[in-house]
Amino acid sequence: MYRVEERGRVNTSSYRLYLRNAQGQIVSPFHDIPLWASESQNVFNMVVEVPRWTNAKMEIATKEPLNPIKQDIKKGNMRFVANIFPHKGYIWNYGALPQTWEDPTHTDELTGCVGDNDPIDVCEIGTKVCTRGEVIQVKVLGTLALIDEGETDWKIIAIDIKDPEADKFNSIDDVRRLKPGYLEASVDWFRRYKVPDGKAENQFAFNSEFKDKDFAINVIKNTHASWKALVMRKSPTGEINCTNTMVSDSPFLCSETDATAVVEKLPEFGAGDSMPVDVDKWWYGKKN
Template identity: 45%
Template sequence: MAATRAMAVARQTTCCLLSKRPFSLSSKSHITNLCFNNKRVFLSSKRVFSCRAIYNPEVQIKVEGQPGTLDYRVFFVDNSGKKISPWHDIPLQLGDGAFNFIVEIPKESSAKMEAATDELYTPIKQDTKKGKLRYYPYNINWNYGLLPQTWEDPSFANSEVEGAFGDNDPVDVVEIGQTQRKIGDILKVKPLGVLAMIDEGELDWKIVAISLDDPKASLVNDVDDVEKHFPGTLSAIRDWFRDYKIPDGKPANKFGLGNKAANKDYALKVITETNESWAKLVKRSISPGELSLV
């Protein structure tokens, strides 16, 4: 991992859609021609697919079960109707310097949704505890989800963050834009900073980002810009994730890196390292354990 840290963050390793073969993309290219789709597509099988992929209208979602039940799943499918994994098959980057972000929990929601990393095709589902659905004690105030093709390695102790080990999940993203998104939306975002949350001894990175279609996106390019144009947001995010377990009788979460959000360069370093960890995982250089690689 030491070699990983020496890598320049200007280049990111990523993979093609429907392929797990890594290749390298430059982050210097410019962002043009965003495609927005939010329509319903009816196929001959009478199943309803909702197409909400901003970067790629060919990726759709297929809902199984009812929201608020143990059977509820949000699957991702390609334009042939074949299920794909939002964790493994959606590319991290498309070569324009932005990253793909998959929404699991829309802002102003309280259901604790997550990618089911131990199930085939890693659909989004509601988290459970002792057989019951989990909810946050209060609504989350930002769009929340994951970066595909990233993985926080539970065998790696991060010497920069109190020696904490990865939490065995994709990297989380807090998207601070003004629009309430939907479960399964795929947004192009740019990272602005990162918080190093330590949850019961596990390192659980929180990338702070903004969607490129947000009206303020051009104004914020690093962590200092967030405080200028979204005053109080960084401390609000930290405090929310610090305290959300307290109503359940658990201790507050902690944060490394001086209890502050690190800058964009550090966030890019985190993304690079966790993408490389994911590449080792899918190559089975590291044992996947119960994780699904399909």
């Protein structure tokens, strides 16, 4: 079990969300939460960054000590994704798999592009709207290979194992059969979500087709191996901050006292700014 500790003010650059484990210790959602909830059953831990139907672009801060969740900033402004008609905000619970890393120095032999320097992304398709910072256990159903400005950005499709319908979903074909149009909507969302910001549509490998569960799990294992090399200082870290409190043999391990000091440097949680007035507007654009 994990609980959140918020610092700063929501909708401002000061906001940070840290995680504590059941013992009350500060943990990095990037490095300290195990990838597998059950390796034998291929059940994974997922850190929820963005609850479904919300717009604030929250992400694990890979360049900060202990990697809190924060809101992305673009040109000095807090970043919110547009409601790209007919989609309201993010159309899944969106987050990341801990202890994974898409290596920006490695060219994927399947996509021909380097990694995006982040943990691998997850789209959780269950019925519950999760909360920011929640850690849930998911089973993987497939993956989509987004090519974002020349970088491979895998999108894992998964479902919470506690979802009332989880037993019905065991493959990407089950998603196609039981949630008709959802996979197509996901491709449409990822293709166009940056267009309102003036950027070109994103592209995809494999002719925009989803790969199956076994393929997705192999991608996850490869990114886990890349993370291991990173946190053990066997790969260049660049701007990535590998400070952690639980990876006992990592050279980046820090004490609980030092971890607490990192958090307590930040202002206590308080009332934040209001949402921009245009967050609930619809953006209408032509589908190519």
